[in-house]
Amino acid sequence: MTTTDPVEPSGTASTAVHIINHTHWDREWFLTHEYTTAWIPDLIDELVELAARNESFEYLFDGQTLVIEDLLTARPEYRERVERLIARGTLGIGPVYSQADWRTAGGQLHLRNLTYGIADATALGAVPTVAWLVDLFGHISQAPQLLSMVGVNAAYVWRGVPAMHPVFDWEAPDGSRILTVDLFGGYRNLYGITKTPDIAVRRLVAETRKLEPHYDGRPIPLFDGYDLDNEPEDPVLHYAADGTIPTDIEVHASSPRRYVDAVSTHGERPVVAGELLSGKYGSTFPGSLSTRTYLKVLHHDAEQAVLRRAELLSALAAALGRHHPSEWFEQTSRELLRNAVHDCICGVSIDQVHERMERSYRRIIREATSEIRGALGTVLADFRSGTYAVSTTALTSPGTQRVGDMLVRHSPVGVGVWPIDESLAVRQVDEQVERFVWSNAHFSAEIDRDGIHVDGRPIARILVRRDNGDSYSSEPGAVLGVCSASADPVIESRTEIDAVVRIDATFAGDGVMAHAAVRARFDDGPVVHLTVDLDSEGTDFRVDAEFDTGVRAPTALVAMPFDLVERPHTDTDLLPPEVDPALAAVLMGQREVVRVDEFPVHDFVALRDSGAARMALGRGIRSYTSDASGVLSLALRRSVEWIAREALTFRHGDAGPAMYVPGARCERTVRHELGFAVLDGSTATTDLFRVSEGFHQPPLIVEVGTDAHGSRTSWSVFTEDLPVSGVERAGEVTVIRVFNADGAPAPLRESWEQRSVLGEHLGRVDSVGPKAIVDLAVPIDAPTDAPSNSPPPEMTMHGLPEVRVGHNRSRxxxxxxxxxxxxxxxxxxxxxxxxxxxxxxxxxxxxxxxxxxxxxxxxxxxxxxxxxxxxxxxxxxxxxxxxxxxxxxxxxxxxxxxxxxxxxxxxxxxxxxx
Structure with a gap:
């Protein structure tokens, strides 16, 4: 039986099969996007012909509007064809702009991804309400909340779900829920049937029979589509003409929305809460978190420079009359989202894709720095001569910073401009010592040739171990050794309240060379600030910074976009390499086996018990491991040279093309900026983020010259005890996005007008709910003593974004x-x-x-x-x-x-x- 109309469940013993036509468009993977974009016009032309033959035909173009943008950039004359296909219901697009990796990009960028995707789709006549996320390498806990915020009420996923639930309610930490379809059988199980028409029915029956036991009478989705499949076909029309389909199988032409509607009333659905990171039924490729770490560093720095620094400062400057370059922020955010596509930011593409990304990041950081300079010039134009701390975060605390040849102490109170408390001259020492000792109210530290010890335990130990994985999956092996110092530590510089000490350490052996120049800065605060200038040669190894915390905790606390999640140290809830043939027939993709030790992280990972809390912090580090003995490790480098290898120990199934990519050896110098915080065991979630914000978002320090003509000495803009994820200028209104990572409501100091991410007015709020993300309209009015028309004073700006990644030497x-x-x-x-x-x-x-x-x-x-x-x-x-x-x-x-x-x-x- 076949039909091209949407139907309700029949209530008979027949199995309803919904066929969804689509393509998953990996625009940059084994080619750069110019080559794949050249294939899109033929695909669109074929859709026009299929729609002419069958007015009920529907097709999803991967749910990302970026591919339509690519098409219309290269061939603008196709816009009318695209709009016509959308208007008649043939072509589905959106709701995301790009298939960005949830685990790696920041929360602010993820919301931009959704708002841009919705805007693009709406401009072309589409109203997307279902997210198509079928090939992303896992999903963050807050994804259901983010999707709900833009009106998306359902999603399709494959990788990451820890159980074989065909349909479930996915719940975010704030309680938001969306209906979710789990494609444990993959998203490509019925494609290309017209290329083998004589067994098309056999394939339909085989797929239906193997999935029936898992669907409990629900309709079964089958998918005609594949990665970069640019030859769409109409399987329902083909089956309608065949006439040999068993009578107990009903074939329905469907779409992501139609299938969701069909299963939404089929009984109660299980609830799956939080992150979807399991590789039990479909790989999430944890090794990709440590592949080409230089890309993660570049992306982090570019994203922070644009969305956390430049955009906020530009909004402040706009209140003082400076032009706000909204178009530049949007175009740059879109460029970041193109780089954040999972095959790109995860480092699993050809070298030429990553070359282009690197050029892009360098230019973005350069342009963002220019915008920051211009905005700061306006913000401080009417300030008195002096040195100021310009804070871009609300969750502030007192601290110290090295700026040039001085140390400054500051105490900002929220977003705004504050005079520094004091400045001290830095003395260059360059003294070699056998042993350096530092003690403050938080910890005691020692440095000698054996490394850095805090409270008697080693931190920032640079560990080298074998790794025979590929760009998708790590294969950690034997420890080769540690980077060891060949000379005594050097006290480089110091003041009355801080010191910087350097150790040069090297490992050489087994075809591997790794050199790390490690600098530790100590002051009177709880954080040891560390920089590691890492270089290496060779392949099939990894370099981790290891921290012995001394805290034996059963789980780790990990900062992720808009959340603090709790995770076990190891995931062993996995299937064995060989499973029952019936299950193997369903799970035709890759999956993790044995165990997973490597997990995603943003900003920090902490271990906490009743007596102590310890945090390892890293700017742009996206991979960590932890264990029950209290050891945390941050991945600094993983050197491999193949996109995909076969017969790995910790992954079952192939992952991608077996192509040689020497650039993944990462033979270059990268400056890693790390931190280690020593805190009390009663430290609250907000205070963990306060320490993190102080490390990741220290104030910019600006010296206003003696030619200043202004009278101002401070400017308080926004003060709330919540992390800020970003700022947007909407017309004359500045919207500051904050989130509450705690499980209890967070009261606000003031009552603010809340806006939706799409700009609607939502009334006033005086608290932020548990785990909630809110947009607050903050009036930023020009002060009464607005800048005069006099030339701005001379300014020296410190802490501006810099590129921390050296050039590639791998050939x-x-x-x-x-x-x-x-x-x-x-x-x-x-x-x-x-x-x-x-x-x-x-x-x-x-x-x-x-x-x-x-x-x-x-x-x-x-x-x-x-x-x-x-x-x-x-x-x-x-x-x-x-x-x-x-x-x-x-x-x-x-x-x-x-x-x-x-x-x-x-x-x-x-x-x-x-």
Whole structure:
């Protein structure tokens, strides 16, 4: 039985099958986006033809409006076609702008992703209410709240769900819930049926029968689509013409919205709360958190410079009459979101994709610094001569900072401008000592050749261990050693209340070299400020900064976007590599096995018991491990050189193309900025964030010259005991976004007007609920003593954004290039043998041999493209190894590989159905 109309559940013994047509568009992965964008016009043209043949045909273009933006940028004449397809219900788009990695990008950027996606879709005539998040590498706890804030009430996910619930209610920490469809069977189980029409019904029946036991009478979703599949088809029309479908299977043309509506009334749904990070049924690729850590550092710094510094300061300057460059902030945020796409920021793409990202981040940081300078010039134009602390966070505390040749002490109270408390001259010492000792009210520290010890325990120990993973998955092995000092520590500089001490440490052996120049700054506060200038050579290893906290806690407290989550140290709730064949037939993707020790982090991870709390902080670090003995580790580098490898210990199944990417060795210098905080065990959640904000968002220090003509000495803008995630200027109104990471309501000092993220007025609020995210309209009026028309005074600005990442030195290894050539030749012989056997085969054997042929052909195509890209990389002289314009050779190799990828995956399911 077939139908092209949406129907209610029949209530009979028949199984309703909903077919959803789509493509998942990995715009940058084994190619840069120019090449994949060139394929989109043909896809749109085919959709026009399919809609002409079947007015009920529907198709989802990955739920990200970025791909439509790519199309219309390259081919603006397609806008009318796109609008027409959307208007007739053929084409679904949105609600996100890009398929950004939840775990890595910041919370403010995630909300921009949703608001831009909604705005783009609305401008083209769409009203998206269902999120399509099927290939993201896990999901943050606050995702249901963020989706609900923009009117999205349902989502489709695959990776990260810890149980096989086909439909569940996903609950955020604030209580927000959305209906969620779990695609544990993948999002590609019925694609390409018209390429094997004689077994199309067999495939439909096979997929239906293997999923029936898991759906408990609910309709079953099947998906005609795949990664970068640009040949859409109409499976329902094909099945309607077939006439041989079993009578107990009802085939329905569907869409993400239609399927959600169909299952929303099918009984009670289980509730799954918080993060979805489990790799039990679909890999979340925890190793990608430590892949190309330099990208994570660059992204963090660019995002902070734009969204936490420049945008807030620009809003303050706008209140004083300066132009607010709203268009630049939007375009830059969109660029950050393009870089934050999961295949990009996770570091699992070809080197050329990441080269471009690096250039992008460097330019964004440079432009943001210019905007910060301009905004500060306006904000402080009418201030007296002196030194000021410009705070961009509400959750402030007293502290000290090194700025040039002086140390300043400051006590800002919320967002605003405050005079510093005092400044002290810094003495350059450069004295080598056998042992350095520091003590304050919070801890005692010692430094010698054995490293840094706080309260008798080692911190910031630079540990080197073997890692034979790939860009997706880490494979931690034996500890190779630690970076050891060959000389005594050096006291570089000091004042009456602080000191900076340096240790130079190196590890060399087993084909690995790692060098770390570690600087520790101590003052009278609870945080040891650390910088680690790390460089390395070699491959298949990782470098971690290890902190022995002495706190034995069963779980870790981890800062994530808009939340503080509690996690176990290790996830062992996983399936074994080999499972029951019936279950294996359902789980055809990758999954984690044995255990997972590596987890995502933003800003800090803490261990706390009744007596003590210890925090490891890192700017741009996105991967940590912890254990019950009290040891925390932050991943500084993981050096690999393959996008994907086979036969890994901790991952079952392949992950991506087996392409050679020497840039993932990360042979470059990166300055890591870390911290270690010693706190009382009764430290509240808000105070954990207060310490974190002081570390991550220290005030900018500005010296206003003696030619100043102003009279002002302070400007208090916004003071609340909550973290600020960002600021937006909406017309003449400044909206400050805050969040409450605690499980209890947070009272506000003032009553504020609340706005929705889409700009609606929501009335006044005097508290922020548990785990809630709120937007507050904050009037920032020009002061009565507004700046005069006199020229601004001379200013010296400290703490402006800087690029902490050196240039790449990794180049292709001639030995590996020769091995790739030899492998291609070997595959040619294997292909000839299969082709000989295929010519004589019949029946199902032809399908099996065709599958084998496609496996060989795909690997040969991967090798051909990889070899060509690495030849370009080897001959390049700077950070651009291929041009931004389409190259005919790369285009041909890329198109061939994509065709073979799609055809091979089709035959994976064909063979399984036999």
């Amino acid at each position: 292709p290894d001639d030995r590996i290039m020769a091995e790739l050539e030899a492998r291609r030749a070997q595959l040619a012989d294997e292909r000839a043998d299969v082709e000989h056997r295929l010519a004589k085969a019949s029946g199902d054997d032809r399908y099996r041999l065709t599958h084998r042929q496609l496996v060989i052909e795909r690997e040969r195509a991967e090798l051909a493209l990889s070899l060509e890209l690495n030849r370009r990389l080897a001959s390049s002289t700077d950070v651009v190894s291929i041009p931004d314009e389409i190259d005919d050779v790369i285009a041909a190799l890329g198109r061939e590989l994509n065709t073979l990828r799609v055809d091979r995956r089709i035959y994976d399911y064909v063979v399984q159905s036999l």
